[in-house]
Amino acid sequence: MLRKPLKAYKAIFFDVGDTLLTIPAARSIMREYLASRSLHRDEVRIGELFTEAFRLFYYGKPLDAFEVCTPESDRAFWVKLYRYILLKLDVHEEQWTEEQLDECSSEMYDLFTSPEQYALFDDVQDSIAALKQQGYHLGIISNFAPTLASILKHKGILHYFDPVIVSTEVGLEKPDPAIFRLALERSELAPEDVLYIGDHDRNDIWAPAQAGIDAVKIKRYDYHSGEGIHSLRELLAM
Structure with missing residues (x-):
């Protein structure tokens, strides 16, 4: 080796x-956060979508696409990923606005980059x-x-x-x-x-x-x- x-x-x-x-409890953290915004979804489904989104947006990035990385680009990447998950969770059924989608996605970025969530x-x-x-x-x-x-x-x-x-x-x-x-x-x-x-x-x-x-x-x-x-x-x- x-x-x-x-x-x-x-x-x-x-x-x-x-x-x-x-983040050992990522699924439950997301489920609880979404529930606090009156979006009640199954924890297993949330986990499946997170894995799907991560593979799509992160593992699927082109090998030769070496772009400048900034705090803003990092936030934009994760906001895009969380937005994908929310749409797959059928937030349109709850009549969420685009503003609510963006706000929720940004708040989840802050949640998952805070020290308290990690082990x-x-x-x-x-x-x-x-x-x-x-x-x-x-x-x-x-x-x-x-x-x-x-x-x-x-x-x-x-x-x-x-x-x-x-x-x-x-x-x-x-x-x-x-x-x-x-x-x-x-x-x-x-x-x-x-x-x-x-x-x-x-x-x-x-x-x-x-x-x-x-x-x-x-x-x-x-x-x-x-x-x-x-x-x-x-x-x-x-």
Whole structure:
């Protein structure tokens, strides 16, 4: 799985979403929020539509469409995704206006980028601490809203990482290999010194490889396929 022993690397950089943390109750959070706006829908259906929308709008993006990423473009992307879900939930039956659709979609963006909704995977805290103690330089490269640093701080792990490269702050977004080159530049490390950990085949395996960085896939869910690890604790044994 690794091209060389873990001890041959000086640094380990990480993706964040579905690698270090997740929103464990995303479906129920959305259901409760919609219910507060008098839109009562089945939680399972909400989850199905979220998966459908994410695959359509995120995984379906063209590989060569490396556009500038900004806080505004990130919000626009997610508002579009939430709007898709709302339309699929037949909000027209509730006679919602376009203004209500936009307002609700924007409020959900704020809801799902706030620190309170997130939780670390149970292997993260001890694994990150152990890797740091062993002398590894740890960093973050993530496609995320500008709230990422506050989320990591809220979870008690921000201090472990330098640099923290966030797409909406640097104007670059995975799978553009340029975001990995920027991380190398800021950390003053060579590509061969860095190992990257993430859950997405294109963003977290293909993209760092274009910058000369080795990568390992972490498979947090049953639908993740291919080679990889299931826990960060596996790194400690490599």
